[in-house]
Amino acid sequence: MLLEGKSIVVTGGNSGIGKAIVLAMAAEGANVVVDYVAHEDATEQLIRQVEAAGGKAVGVEADISRSDDLHRMMQTAVDSFGRLDVLVNNAGIETRQSLLDTTEEDYEKVMAVNMxxxxxxxQAAAKRFIEQGDGGLVLNISSVHEDWPMPGNIAYCVSKGGMRMLTRTAGVELGQHGIRMVNIAPGAVDTPINASTTSNEDLLGKLQDAIPLHRLAEASDIADVAVFLASGRASYMTATTVVVDGGIMQGSVGL
Structure with missing residues (x-):
């Protein structure tokens, strides 16, 4: 198993891409802390699913915009599984508003959750990794919109652009400690956050036509890349972004 015995925290881990990452990493032998802010029942069901497959997982309810809750998440991993090896910053929200329409409240909410x-x-994970003395990984679920403008969803794009530079700068700073920082930048993924598109036949068709592979990603497509990056097979990758978009950024040029 690629992640045998590793202790992993996944924020926003009870739905969408986060849930797929939890299941994929647990299937590869990882012990997983599932962070959630709502839907405790979905978290409990996910934990039962992991345990039924022979894995180990625990849930922790936390407000990820609060530093004390973030430290409590890391401590939960240590208390439950003895250490922390990987943090997956997956939780994210969007408002789908333009610059002219975004309120201060909306902006602050997106930045608090995403950035x-x-x-x-x-920071909390890195301090724990340094205490342990044998490195670690911070894996950020970013977006193609860390690079690619999306008019009408500006706060989200700004937050993902910030995540891009967080990964590059912190990855350089922390390399001396054996700590890696890597982003995954998905394109269009068939998850609840995109339900307004996937439920509209015309919009879905236009989106699929813009993707060279002619389909949206499944959450499991992103999770498989996350497993690889968390494994020893990606040990020389840091301070960078892995784009998983079906070619949409290239395929849409000139449209």
Whole structure:
């Protein structure tokens, strides 16, 4: 198993890409802390699913915009499984508003969940990794929109652009400690956050036509890449982004 015995924290881990990462990493032998802010029943069901497959997982309810809750998440991993090896900053939200329409409240909410949480969770994990003395990985679930403008969803794009530079800068800073920082930048993924598109036949068709592989990603497509990056097979990768988009950024040029 690629992740045998590793202790992993996944924020926003009870749905969408986060859930797929939990299942994929547990299937490869990891012990997983599932962070959630709502739907405790979904978290409990996910934990039962992991345990039924022979894995180990625990849930922790936490407000990831609060540093004390983030430290409590890391401590839960240590208390439950003896150490922390990987942090997956997966939780994210969007408002789908333009610059002219975004309120201060909307902006602050997106930045708190997407950017502030990733920054201070990475800090908390890095301090734990340094205490342990044998490195670790922070894996950020970013977006193609860390690079690719999306008019009408500006706060989300700004937050993912910030995550891009967090990964590059912190990856350089932390390399001396054997700590890696890597982003995964998905394109369009068939998850609840994209339900407004996937439930509209015309919109879905246009989106699929813009993707060279002519399909949206499944959450498991992203999770498989996360497993690889968390394994020893990716030990020389840091301070960078892995794009998993079916070619949409290239295929849409000129449209």
């Amino acid at each position: 502030k949480s990733a920054f201070f969770a990475s």
